[in-house]
Amino acid sequence: MLKKTHLSAAIAAVSLVLTTFGAQAEGDTLSSVKSKGFLQCGVSTGLPGFSNPDAEGNWQGLDVDVCRAVAAAVLGDATKVKYTPLTAKERFTALQSGEIDVLSRNTTWTLTRDASLGLNFAGVNYYDGQGFMVSKELGVSSAKELDGAAVCIQSGTTTELNLADYFRENGMEYTPIVFDTSDQTVKGFEAGRCDVLTSDQSQLYALRIKLADPGSAMVLPEVISKEPLGPVVRQGDDAWFNIVKWSLNAMLNAEELGLTSANVDEMAKGTNPNIRRLVGLEGPKEALGLEPTWAYNIVKQVGSYAESFERNVGTGSPLAIDRGINALWNQGGFMYAPPIR
Amino acid sequence: MSSLPPGSNSGLSLRKLWFDPNVRSLVFQLIAVLAVVGFFYYIINNALFNLEQRGITTGFAFLDNSAGFGIIQSLIEYDESYSFGRTFFVGLLNTILISALGVFFATILGFIVGVARLSDNWLVAKIATFYIEIFRNIPLLLQIFFWYFAVLRTLPSPKQSLQIGEAAFLNVRGLYLPKTILEAGSGIVVFAFFACLIATVFIFFWSKRRQMLTGKQFPTFLFNAALMITVPGIVFLLAGSPVHLEYPELKGFNFKGGLTVIPELAALLIALTVYTASFIAEIVRSGIVAVNKGQSEASISLGLSKTQTLKLVVIPQAMRVIIPPLTSQYLNLTKNSSLATAIGYPDLVSVFMGTTLNQTGQAIEVIAMTMGVYLTISISTSIVMNIYNRKMSLVER
């Protein structure tokens, strides 16, 4: 894993160096995906609920569903995805170098990443914030009591930066224990190398179920940052950027219109013009350069955002996370997709 | 020239020039240099073009931006408000620290094991062989994980630390030792310490030369030890004990104060030492075996003890064989220290090529700087060892 980190960074660097002038630098991802016949999607190395292989080795999760939605839209088949597991450190170079077509791996949208890495964020599929997990034995009930603590974090994340900010702002000291993968981070926490594990709060719930004894740890109430997580593409390929953006929007619009994978065929027979446009019976059929049924395929094969949420991180999953701020805008949350018309 | 027939024109002399081996080699070298320069020019231009096309920021301006992340161990002052440029030096010093410590301990252990392997004592020789075969053949990364995850992780929590009095504590978070705090007026003590240190070096060489010339021996070790203890000690007392120890104390979750050896450093150091020592041991053994047997037989028959024979006759000659491969072991150790990132020891690769690269996204700049460092370390180690090697071979008669 270690070798891979540097290898992929080095490969990215080399590929940037060697790609010939003007050639295919930010080529046309859509036609390359179509001709390959599958989508290469960057995911995490294993984060339950977001991107995690199940017992049979099939990738599952909220972030994985974005990959599947894009494959359904572009190739008409949500199963035509190949996954590249990436640590936080590897992810951007993998995307920049063209190793993957889209990165869907609990990645926070920040100014630096958007502006100087040559990348574009295609929306937000989960609004998160950073939190702390401690062992119950520690007897701490607030992050303000963590002065002097040793903190396990994953390298190359916004988490590392927020942590430093938070402790400095509150005049507290800490010892950062930095690991490459979430598995190592969890192991470090379990072995007592650190008092606290910090990460995006949703991920804390996900990592907690990876502990040998999940009951022994608790998540503190404080949320110390904004972590809007979303899929990322290379800058300079607007057609592809639009496809990823609207694949996510289609899932959100489907939820708003009450569509699910089970009822979409039935509902399509109705007269609601919004639904008719979404399933491709009317309206801007070829706008994205895809089949008119692109959004129908997403809903049919992957489901609406609500379905994906419940199945992966919501009450239908071991994480049991509330919709909270991730509810639709008309249900008290932030999720708001522009209309399909 | 004048002897040439009038018909000989410049064409002929050009041809002659072309077949002149000196000119030819010059031309070829010129072409080679041009090709290399052109190649790099092309590559660099190409990279810049591609980066710009993709909207990726280039240049070294990022080194001035504040880093914003913490680092667990730093030999220079550092906190998250320092710049990315500073993280380069923090990482670099941590790499140098682990390499220097590793080279030091691996050399000692390697020599002991190498000599032990040739011991007449069956058990000692077998243990040494066993050691070499085991540690040389297990991948280093595995050994690092072994020490870090299997051994050091079994240590108790801070509250149940193993302790020596109230001074030293050992737990899963590291080894906590008292630290010397220098107060006002301590300068003279430090000065006395270093003065004695320099004196011991002189005494060492002086006694060696005297022994060479006159055969008279001098108890160098005892004398130097006494010197190092008494003189700074007396100065210390006379100056009114201006140095005191700061003891680590359990405050809140962790120990504060004192000196901390983090388990990441310990695990990496043990693994690098043990692994590299097994190679050094073989090098030492082959060096010793390469010394003609007659040499030690002669030395024994002259009445030198076994230890003396080894120290004065065999090892000095073996050094000539030992040094070149030893150099490459030192270089290997330095490069292997970059496996640090697997367990989170904050070396150059982990801090700079890991976190800094990721937070700034400037892969090419960061990788180039990192490669530059390893190249520099390698080349300077080679140079130093070459100089030493040359000095050693002059001893040959």
Ligand SMILES: N[C@@H](CCC(=O)N[C@@H](CS)C(=O)NCC(=O)O)C(=O)O
């Ligand atoms: N959202 C943050 C953090 C993302 C992150 O990498 N979190 C860790 C949680 S420990 C993770 O998902 N690790 C999974 C892996 O490395 O595969 C970011 O974008 O920087």
